[in-house]
Amino acid sequence: MVPCPGPRRSLPLTTRTTAPPDTPAAGPAAVDASTWRALPSALRQELRTDHAGEAGAVMIYRGVLALARSPALRDFARHHLQTEQQHLDLIEAVVPLAGRSRLLPLWRLAGWLTGALPAMLGDRAVYATIDAVETFVDQHYADQVAWIDHHTAAATAAGRPDTAAAALPALRQLLERCRLDEVQHRDDARARRGSAGRWPQRLLVWGWTSLVGSGSAAAVRVSRWV
Ligand SMILES: [Fe+2]
Numbered sequence: 416m417v418p419c420p421g422p423r424r425s426l427p428l429t430t431r432t433t434a435p436p437d438t439p440a441a442g443p444a445a446v447d448a449s450t451w452r453a454l455p456s457a458l459r460q461e462l463r464t465d466h467a468g469e470a471g472a473v474m475i476y477r478g479v480l481a482l483a484r485s486p487a488l489r490d491f492a493r494h495h496l497q498t499e500q501q502h503l504d505l506i507e508a509v510v511p512l513a514g515r516s517r518l519l520p521l522w523r524l525a526g527w528l529t530g531a532l533p534a535m536l537g538d539r540a541v542y543a544t545i546d547a548v549e550t551f552v553d554q555h556y557a558d559q560v561a562w563i564d565h566h567t568a569a570a571t572a573a574g575r576p577d578t579a580a581a582a583l584p585a586l587r588q589l590l591e592r593c594r595l596d597e598v599q600h601r602d603d604a605r606a607r608r609g610s611a612g613r614w615p616q617r618l619l620v621w622g623w624t625s626l627v628g629s630g631s632a633a634a635v636r637v638s639r640w641v
């Protein structure tokens with residue numbers, strides 16, 4: 416994704432969820448305008464980062480497809496693009512226009528460059544990039560799922576009425592569905608990237624994927640607020 420957004424600062428839980436995978440078809444969570452406003456502000460911020468990230472993810476694969484020539488890489492990108500577009504559609508059903516990042520053009524451009532630049536270097540560079548991005552996104556979604564679990568348990572234990580509670584199971588299912596898809600994307604890329612080659616290439620790929628990881632974290636921090 417773009418530089419898709421790490422929620423650990425505003426969402427204090429960092430534990431990975433151990434819940435069994437929610438499967439496949441989480442439809443768009445039914446979040447109307449009043450429910451959206453009732454969601455905890457930290458969760459609304461996280462969902463904004465998710466929307467920015469999925470918009471960027473779509474553009475990553477468009478960037479790859481703009482420059483890649485290898486049939487195997489193009490198939491890979493087309494397949495992943497389809498899933499990222501589904502994620503974006505699902506999250507757009509949850510995050511209203513007013514709740515989205517105002518920097519979407521920037522995230523889209525960053526996403527396109529995140530796909531196009533490595534595509535100029537070759538297939539392995541793209542696979543290494545996707546591995547790095549999806550490793551980040553897996554943790555990002557896992558933190559959000561853990562936060563929802565914690566929030567739900569705390570509200571239940573306290574017997575507090577929570578106006579947003581009815582929306583949380585569907586949101587959790589949506590986030591977990593996206594996370595599992597991102598894990599598949601990561602594993603697919605990791606299996607294809609193979610060895611990193613000789614040291615100059617290895618250094619270049621290491622430098623690039625480090626930049627992608629830190630860029631993703633920075634994009635998350637910014638898109639929480641803007
Ligand atoms: Fe995605």
Ligand SMILES: [Fe+2]
Nearest residue numbers: 549596597600
């Ligand atoms: Fe993905």
